[in-house]
Each structure stands twice: as structure tokens, then as C-alpha cells.
Amino acid sequence: MKNEYLLLTPGPLSTSESVREAMLKDWCTWDDDYNKEIVEVIRTKLVNLATQQQGYTSVLMQGSGTASVEATIGSAIDKNGKLLVIDNGAYGARIAQIADYLNIPCHVVSPGETSRPNLNKVETALASDPTISHVAIVHCETTTGMLNPIKDVAELAKRHNKTVILDAMSSFGGIPMDIGELDIDFMISSANKCIQGVPGFGFVIAKQSELEKCKGRARSLSLDLYDQWHCMEANHGKWRFTSPTHTVRAFYQALLELEQEGGIEARHQRYQTNQKTLVKGMRSLGFETLLSDDLHSPIITSFYSPTDETYQFKTFYHSLKEKGFVIYPGKVSNADCFRIGNIGEVYPEDIERLIVAIGQSMYWKQAELVA
Numbered sequence: 001m002k003n004e005y006l007l008l009t010p011g012p013l014s015t016s017e018s019v020r021e022a023m024l025k026d027w028c029t030w031d032d033d034y035n036k037e038i039v040e041v042i043r044t045k046l047v048n049l050a051t052q053q054q055g056y057t058s059v060l061m062q063g064s065g066t067a068s069v070e071a072t073i074g075s076a077i078d079k080n081g082k083l084l085v086i087d088n089g090a091y092g093a094r095i096a097q098i099a100d101y102l103n104i105p106c107h108v109v110s111p112g113e114t115s116r117p118n119l120n121k122v123e124t125a126l127a128s129d130p131t132i133s134h135v136a137i138v139h140c141e142t143t144t145g146m147l148n149p150i151k152d153v154a155e156l157a158k159r160h161n162k163t164v165i166l167d168a169m170s171s172f173g174g175i176p177m178d179i180g181e182l183d184i185d186f187m188i189s190s191a192n193k194c195i196q197g198v199p200g201f202g203f204v205i206a207k208q209s210e211l212e213k214c215k216g217r218a219r220s221l222s223l224d225l226y227d228q229w230h231c232m233e234a235n236h237g238k239w240r241f242t243s244p245t246h247t248v249r250a251f252y253q254a255l256l257e258l259e260q261e262g263g264i265e266a267r268h269q270r271y272q273t274n275q276k277t278l279v280k281g282m283r284s285l286g287f288e289t290l291l292s293d294d295l296h297s298p299i300i301t302s303f304y305s306p307t308d309e310t311y312q313f314k315t316f317y318h319s320l321k322e323k324g325f326v327i328y329p330g331k332v333s334n335a336d337c338f339r340i341g342n343i344g345e346v347y348p349e350d351i352e353r354l355i356v357a358i359g360q361s362m363y364w365k366q367a368e369l370v371a
């Protein structure tokens, strides 16, 4: 089964045929061939991908990535805690929104969607408010494609003895990092981003000592991160409630394919080549990026929409889809943009074909020529 088009979106994304094929069998959730041979192996592999250091463990959680973010926020912060969150896009804003839903006090640092956080402002907030217990930051802010300075922010947070929560949803598996070296306490990602699996669950890689403190803190039964972890630990990979078996099996296959590709380092190289090929090609067609090059990530890139009166995203989108490429609408609030992702089963040759297809789809320029 071949796909009709490539998804140039930040997840769900294009997966390999072999990952999709891995879903063609039904699994029993209490058999060892599922729990011990799939779930437990995944949990160990995830920790090894995230850090070389000891003391980390992992837990898988049903739902889209946001469920894992919500499970972490709702389980890690105790009833006297307070969260500082850096919000320079929709996903940082979502963390603040989760805190609001859960009645967790929250200090929001908002540098705007096209800027990195001002570290002095973060430091001042941390120094002046001792009730802040946790700091949350998004690694790659998928809204714009910006890469946030997680090393600097984690260092600041640690200097003030705060627990650090990292939303690495769209970057884990695609950008090398060691969360132990960064001293991250909780890192969240999901199946359908850079590991190149299909949607259905997220996962949290955490310091075991921090996760153990979460016992009894959760504000939700199904999103109790500690209880989910404890059940997996005590029962060799057993999930508390129905697990997304096919998705999990596909994810296992995706992890093997990440290893075959050469690991995170090699995947990062491919994504980076995709992104550089994309930006070069788009600029040659007259498009401009929302962010300056030094803020780009290899994950996704935002481009300004053409200002020509006849341009409409929908028409452009459908023209590209017919040619085999699905792009993504913009998400920044103060600029008209569209986005193109570089992650998934996508190679530099695909990006080169995309640039040709975009050149052929610039109908607003053709209208200009006719006039």
C-alpha cells in the first residue's frame, strides 16, 4: 500500500510502508509477546535514546501528545506548586492553558511568537517568586519552527532549584540531545513525530526519583502519570487501561528503523538537509521565511504567504496535494503564513520535487503574467 501523497506536516506524518505493515496483526494486551517483547523493549529504547545517564525511566500514555503534557503537568506539580511557562507559540500557550484548567498557579513569560525568551526576564521571575516550583519550556515550537534555548533555561531553572519539564514533542528523535546532561526532569514526546510512528500515544521520559514524588498528586485518573508508570513497572509493561496495540507495534518498528538509519544523529542530518534544501528552493521562488535562519529548526519552517490579491491558501494547498504533497496552514497570530514540515519518511529528493511542484502551483504569478 503506497501513499498517494507525502505529508509535509509536523505529525501525523508520512511513515514507511513497513511501519504501516506492522499494524496488520491483532495483539492480546496481557500476553508476554506484547508486554515484555514490545512495550518493555520500547520503554528501554526510549530511555537510551534520551540519555546516557542513569536514573531515568519512561512511561507511555494513551492519547495524542497533549494528553502526555497534561498528565505531566497534572501529576508533577503538587498542590502548593506553581509553574513558570515560556510561551512563544501555540504549544507553550497550551501548557499555560492546561495549568489554568487544573487550577495550577502559572507565571507566563511571553516573548511573542517570533522571539526567543529573554533570559533576564526568566531569571528575574525565578528569583522574585519562591513559590515557583516548576519550569516548562517547548523545545521546537512547532507553531513557527523556532528552536528554544533549552540549555540556558534549564540551567537557570536548576540554579534556582526548580523542576524542569520539557515539551520535546516535535524534536525528540530528530535533534540530538542528552536530557541527563541538560538535567531535564520530565521530557514529553509522542509516537507520531520524529520517531516516525503513527498517532495514538505519547510518552514521558523522567528521572525516576521525580516520578516517584508524583504518587497521589494527579488531578485525573486516566492521566495519572505515576500510576501509569507504576503499573508498567510492576507488571512488565502492562498498561492500566486499553492500550493502542497496533500503534505501539508500529512504533516498535519505527524505533528499529531509526536504528537502521543510523540513530538520531543520522536522522537529524537528513532533516537538516531537507530543511536547507527547502529554504533555498523556496527563496529561489521568491518566498520569505518568517524567522531568521539562526532561529530555524530542522523540523518545520514557516513562510510568509504571498501578498498577491489572487492568492488563496486553499487553492495553493489543493494544487500541491494533486501533485503529491500536503503542506500545513500557518498558526502564528500576527502574520499570514503557511508551514512546510521536513520530518517523517521524507528525503531531500522529495523536497526537490516539492520545489518543482510549488513552482508549477504559483497560479497567482501566472495571473500576473496574463494581465
Ligand SMILES: *Cc1c(COP(=O)(O)O)cnc(C)c1O
Binding pocket: 010, 011, 064, 065, 066, 067, 069, 091, 138, 140, 141, 142, 167, 168, 169, 170, 190
Ligand atoms: C504536536 C505537538 C504537541 C502535541 O500535539 P497533539 O496534537 O496533542 O499530538 C505538543 N507540543 C508540540 C511542540 C507539538 O509539536
